Amino acid sequence: MYDVVIIGSGASGGAVAYTLCKAGYKVAVLEKGRLMRREAFSKDELAYCRRDLVTPNLFDEYHTIEEKVEGKWVATPTHESGWSFWNGNIVGGSSNLMSGMFHRLHPDDFRLKSKYGAIKGANIEDWPISYDDLEPYYTLAEELVGISGHHIPHRYEPKRSTPNFSQPPTKENAVVKLLDKSCENLGFTPLVTPRAVLSKDSNGRKACYYSNLCGSYGCSSGAKGSARESLINPALATGNLTLLTNSHVKRLQSDSQDKVHAALVVDTITGKERYIKGKIFVVAAQSHESARLLLNSSNQYHPKGLGNSSGELGKNLIFSGGGAGQGELQKENLKQIKFEDLMTTGLFVNRSILDWYFIDHWWDGKFKGGSVEFMFEHQNLISRARKDNEVKGKLVWGKALGERVEKRFQEQKSIRFEIFNDWLPNDDCFVSLDPTHKDKYGMPVGKLRVEGHPQDIKVGKYIAKKCEKILVEMGAKEVYSSISSSPSTNLVAGGCRFGNNPKHSVLNKYCQSHDVKNLFVADASFMPTGGSVAYTWTIYANAFRVADHIIEQLNITKI
Amino acid sequence: MKIKRRAFLVLGSLLGLSPYLNAQVINGFQKEFKEVEKTLYAVQDHMFPEGCPLPSAQAMYMTQFLYDTMQHHSFDKDIKAFVIEGAKELQKREKGKFNTMSSKEKEKALRAYEETRYGSSWLSRIMTLSMEGMFSDPIYGSNTKEAGWKALGSYGSFPRPKTKYLES
Structure with a gap:
């Protein structure tokens, strides 16, 4: 029996x-995917970005997605739509493939309801912890x-x-001079983007070598702060970690009201099933899959799903609101910087703007x-x-196509912005079990309803207008933006909200099930609101906090 | 709205479904591909002819790439069926004469096909798959001598793949 069994090997x-391994406990990590070592990652666009090399084939494993069609909810399997909600099923999970733009949440993100009040149609709640509780773990x-x-x-x-950061920023493209100057002209404040990419060698990991391809690819120098490089590898080195790959957890088994005693695991290659036993179980399978696992683990004590006495399991799923925009910096009218410098490959842009994180304006509100x-x-x-x-x-083809593509690659470069704003939790965004569709292991697939809130679009458009001005000031042409209510499939949170009241939340403030004392959910599922930045730094930080609490629990048990 | 893709790809052809759709063996696909191979080549050759800024379909072995990439078990089976069905539909529309038409006649036939939603989507898919070959790593058999990358003035990043994902 392991001290702790963890389902999922991603950030959390x-x-x-x-x-736990550093503290001397025996841990098993059950990972559905395979282990890909640093050396195995190449910049093979066809494999990583055009085919499903690191995610399941959608005909084998899929979700159903509910969208409103002519006033009725219609669920469509993702193998029919081609709309995948998988994010890197390998050791280290999607942290292998991230771009690594990291931000902490703002203290007011922890108390959004108190600070800004309720919004009609949105289920906003304050967090049961504050920024001060999380700050040491961000560090x-x-x-x-x-x-x-x-x-x-x-x-x-x-x-x-x-x-300050102990690692200086990664190297930057000359375009930042133009971007900084343009922001200054408009009265905006560009900040250096914190990035989960090493600029210097550290602990057996090599510094970034500026490959030009970071997001969507695994890192072959170890610079990117994936869970595999930064945490799983050191954990393996302690000798306390048993990493079980190709191990998909079908359900958690309980032999009493308040305890999980085993995970039912299927070997994804042989199909053979077995039970893995532990004192404590930590679910970390990414929000929509974590909720699905608990729903699939219903039993005589928990008929609505494991740890679901509140009825909140799967509800208030959130994504990231916002969208993106782009413009073309063209050779013929580029200002302030040399075109050759702009075209230098591999270097980062590394600029963020937080000026509109909170709006308090006499006219805008x-x-x-x-x-x-x-x-x-x-x-x-x-x-x-x-x-x-x-x-x-x-379609353009033949000679005209060649000329068009040639110009795109040799006479211009696209500068882009991405906006992150709150995806307000609401009654029409949740995960449940599909009543008919099952995966290849015979388990009901997750059915996701993914409706956004109108406020998300309003905020995104407000910020997009400001950003378009920056691109125009930079001299970019063909500037446009697109703000969408479509969910960000790589940024998903919620579904197992934490809170102090067991009637209204699935987890307590330590991300421990209110109902099942040896069950924790460590991924982004706990978040009642998501803040307006990518979640990953917060997921890492909170999981470190949860781990400290688990150690306390294990120490108490020892006594 | 993303819910209608499969219905569109699989059921959109006027011809209906190929028998191979239900066949799970590669041989079924191989046979079906063989039947439309010349049409696929003729379309790719028209889109990527000799003497243009981009390398030609012939020089890039684009039709062979199409076969190699689609025969792998990981390739989306709906898209695979769509590629075959769309080529058959083009053959039927042009009464089996498309492959032997002059360039001018092919242009007219393809533009007419493009007027249909199905044809437009099929041509777009053929262009996408052809470009996947031309600009992917040369290990996949297209982009020979990095000619696709040279035409762009941009090259694949390192480390380059040592094995094809197709071998897994």
């Missing part, structure tokens, strides 16, 4: 495994995961317990806003060559 599973994650950056004080930048990241368009060759090859709805 990795953080819990690391902490811990910064060190262990390896976050590079440069702190610039700003009214919406949360306070730090250390003066007072409301929660969001953050912005600037970057170059993803540098994948196939997708860049393929995009926008139409004129008036007709």
